[in-house]
Amino acid sequence: MLNQDIQILTLNKLNTHISLRSELGILTMDNFLEKVNKNGNFKNKFYAVFLFTDCKGSLKIDNQCYDLIPHQFFFLNYNQVFSFQDTESCKGYVLLFTKSFYNYIYTGNKMINSDTALVEMSPYIILKNESRKDQWQSFEELKKEYQSEKILFKEVICLLLKVFVLKYIRYSHKTSHLNTQSxxxxxxxxxxxxxxxxxxxxxxxxxxxxxxxxxxxxxxxxxxxxxxxxxxxxxxxxxxxxxxxxxxxxxxxxxxxxxxxxxxxxxxxxxxxxxxxxxxxxxxxxxxxxx
Missing domain, CATH: 1.10.10.60 (Homeodomain-like)
Known part of the structure; x- marks a missing residue:
């Protein structure tokens, strides 16, 4: 059994948004770090994307340590252990979502509908120029819909999430194997x-x-x-x-x-x-x- 040195995170513990709190969450980096108290080791029971606009320090994922730089996105899979080290002035957002929510809508494309797109996600991407503008625009559309709660907003959010994930894969330059498999x-x-x-x-x-x-x-x-x-x-x-x-x-x-x-x-x-x-x-x- 794990001891108390590693804390288990669930969406219900982190998210104050009522309608989707057990399936998807979007928090500011300040709010997220405040909730996890910034110190310690954490294991998430969901997918997580850290979107940094500005930050100093490092992020440790499992046993790999990464220096933080502006406009860097990190993808964390289920059960990965992470910790922040010597961080300051961290700005940005945290996108959290469950496997079931990602698969909420069937698109007709098996790669997108299943977890196949998430199996080999690059641990991080660094965005520049047009890729930065494009990826942030996808996130802003997702965030805007998340905050609106208009009719069919859950369905729209799921589709926007798929777009965001696919663009993340595009900018991580790891798409070649996806195009060659039956x-x-x-x-x-x-x-x-x-x-x-x-x-x-x-x-x-x-x-x-x-x-x-x-x-x-x-x-x-x-x-x-x-x-x-x-x-x-x-x-x-x-x-x-x-x-x-x-x-x-x-x-x-x-x-x-x-x-x-x-x-x-x-x-x-x-x-x-x-x-x-x-x-x-x-x-x-x-x-x-x-x-």
């Missing part, structure tokens, strides 16, 4: 990623996921490699290691407790698995990164 392959990649996020503690081999998807391990590995330029096994291992890092850095659980939490039969098995990837034992990694 719909079936897109769906399989999406289902595989979802299955890994749900089952990574219990299932750690490509063959077990292939069986759930009713395809062969070789075919699963081929479409993942084609789509994401990484093997299916590596996707699984990366998810396990990410969770291990979170638990080592943000909880007081012992290495033995973490090994059981992640589905390993014993501490030794977990230690070998972790060291093969990080070149440090779990204890060495914790000491090196927590001082």
């Amino acid at each position: 719909d079936r392959k897109k769906t399989l990649v999406d289902h595989f990623n979802n299955l890994v996020n749900i089952n990574f503690k219990e299932l750690k081999t490509t063959s077990t996921y292939a069986k759930k998807l009713n395809i062969t391990p070789n075919y699963l590995n081929a479409i993942i490699k084609e789509s994401l330029d990484i093997s299916a096994g590596k996707i699984i291992k990366n998810r396990v290691i990410l969770e291990a890092e979170r638990l080592l850095l943000h909880t007081t659980l012992s290495v033995t407790e973490i090994s059981y939490e992640l589905g390993f039969s014993d501490k030794s098995h977990f230690g070998k698995y972790f060291k093969a990837e990080k070149e440090y034992s779990p204890n060495q990694y914790r000491k090196a990164n927590t001082g």
